[in-house]
Amino acid sequence: MKMRCLAFTAIPILMALAGESAAEGKKTLAIVVKGLDNPFFEQINLGCKKWLSENPDSEYECLYTGPASSADEAGEVQIVDDLLSRGVAAIAISPSNAPAMANRIREIAPTVPVMTVDADFLEKDHDLRKTYLGTDNYLMGVKMAEEAKKLKADGGSVCLQLGNVAAANINARAQGFRDTIAGAKDVDRLTGQNGWTEIEGCPVYTNDQADLANQQMSDVFTAHPDLDAFILIGGWAQFAPQAYTQVTDQVMDKLKSKELIIVAGDTLPPQTQAFRDGRSHAQVGQRPFEMGYKAPDVMIQLIKGEKVEDPLFTGLDVCNTEDPGFCKDN
Incomplete structure (x- = not known):
């Protein structure tokens, strides 16, 4: 058969x-x-x-x-x-x-x-x-926020990287992240709540494209050298490990010192390798x-x-x- x-x-x-x-x-x-x-x-x-x-x-x-x-x-x-x-x-x-x-x-x-x-x-x-x-995508965003708060107890400047503008699952994660960080419900944007502020030009939308995701990360790191946190609400950039390595090479000293933190969604093999290599500080994976x-x-x-x-x-x-x-x- x-x-x-x-x-x-x-x-x-x-x-x-x-x-x-x-x-x-x-x-x-x-x-x-x-x-x-x-x-x-x-x-x-x-x-x-x-x-x-x-x-x-x-x-x-x-x-x-x-x-x-x-x-x-x-x-x-x-x-x-x-x-x-x-x-x-x-x-x-x-x-x-x-x-x-x-x-x-x-x-x-x-x-x-x-x-x-x-x-x-x-x-x-x-x-x-x-x-x-x-x-449970809202819960996934909550977990990502909890990891960010452990790493940056006093908050900081943050950029969220999202996927498609109309993707309900990604938007639910972003909502869970913002609500948890802010300690309030239905937060549209972080504007200083508990010390967290989304930088100008963010969130960025990848349209689920790994190459665009990595280019966006590189551009944000260049334009905002004092950025405290970059949150990959989905794992797009890490799906292209060679490009992701090149992008994170730009900021490896900051990643090692945790001056800059990266929290990312998903735990596919290239992503867990990136985590082990110190190119992210936390991964929240789906199944x-x-x-x-x-x-x-x-x-x-x-x-x-x-x-x-x-x-x-x-x-x-x-x-x-x-x-x-x-x-x-x-």
């Missing part, structure tokens, strides 16, 4: 797959991510493959797909549109642009179960999906493999009409200089 967890981007290939799957009698569980260029999402793919290896006789197959580039919001919406129009048993979406994706789902009104994974819709659109599987591994089972439960909790959180791993934990050996 053939087992597959496939990654495709082209619409014609999706059409061919739909026909092939029908011929084989397999029902498709689709996982659509923001972009295949992001190594974070490859962990979701690996989780899907693991599920397949453990369920060889399942009547379902897992289709892992997304646009080639994480910056292609329209492409992701088109892929979802195409999958739903051609027939899938269920679909799990990590929306790059949460409002745009939700608007399209509302227009299509699919009859198959829709869930979100890794990134959720905005709260006002939660009725469009059955559940969310992934990180994308677990997301990909659990998503097929959740979709099957939804197909069967079983009650599923909402949300389904996959937990966090925190590494810091006092307790390297997960980052020590990974």
